[in-house]
Amino acid sequence: MKFLIVGLGNVGDEYAHTRHNIGFDVVNAFVRKHKSSFRVDRLAYVSEIKWKGKYFVCICPTTFMNLSGKSVKYWMDKEKMAVENILVIVDEVALPLNKMRLKPGGSDGGHNGLKSLHESLATTAYPRLRFGIGNDYPRGLQSEYVLGKWKKEEETLVNLKIERAVETIETFAIQGIVAAMNQVNNQDFSL
Numbered sequence: 001m002k003f004l005i006v007g008l009g010n011v012g013d014e015y016a017h018t019r020h021n022i023g024f025d026v027v028n029a030f031v032r033k034h035k036s037s038f039r040v041d042r043l044a045y046v047s048e049i050k051w052k053g054k055y056f057v058c059i060c061p062t063t064f065m066n067l068s069g070k071s072v073k074y075w076m077d078k079e080k081m082a083v084e085n086i087l088v089i090v091d092e093v094a095l096p097l098n099k100m101r102l103k104p105g106g107s108d109g110g111h112n113g114l115k116s117l118h119e120s121l122a123t124t125a126y127p128r129l130r131f132g133i134g135n136d137y138p139r140g141l142q143s144e145y146v147l148g149k150w151k152k153e154e155e156t157l158v159n160l161k162i163e164r165a166v167e168t169i170e171t172f173a174i175q176g177i178v179a180a181m182n183q184v185n186n187q188d189f190s191l
Helices: 017-033 065-078 112-121 143-147 154-173 177-184
Strands: 004-008 040-041 042-049 055-059 088-091 100-103 127-132
Touching: 004 017, 004 065, 004 154, 017 042, 017 055, 017 088, 017 127, 017 143, 017 154, 040 154, 042 065, 055 112, 055 154, 065 088, 065 112, 088 154, 100 154, 100 177, 127 154, 154 177
Parallel strands: 004 055, 004 088, 088 127
Antiparallel strands: 040 042, 042 055, 100 127
């Protein structure tokens, strides 16, 4: 069984550890936990992991958020990956900070990274883990908010959720999407 684990984000130090880059942070945590590392490859940072009889190709696209689909399509085709074996980790302003939501498909919800995936893959039927980042920003300042760093008081909860997201990736691969959804969707994350 092969899986393509995709963290959405933007490359560059100015975007590191911002709300919009939580996909990168989750995939990085998964790669670190499994004692692997990234290499620079075509359109992405790439890491390959073998664990419990499963093979994971983990990517963080280097195409910038709005062109993520180009990278995902390339790696999906290269690895001959079934669309249901892709898991995309993405930030979500429509979910509060204490929530995550795993779904087997759905709309892009206005997220430019998911919009790009829909265009490149010609489907919305791929699993995605939406990491709630909240929407605590003044009207008209969404862009500044999502591209901003976490507040000091949010960091502990964010780190806990990153750990849980890594466990969700593992459950997704070993037990399937329904078990992973049951594990994460109705949970309130708190310290």
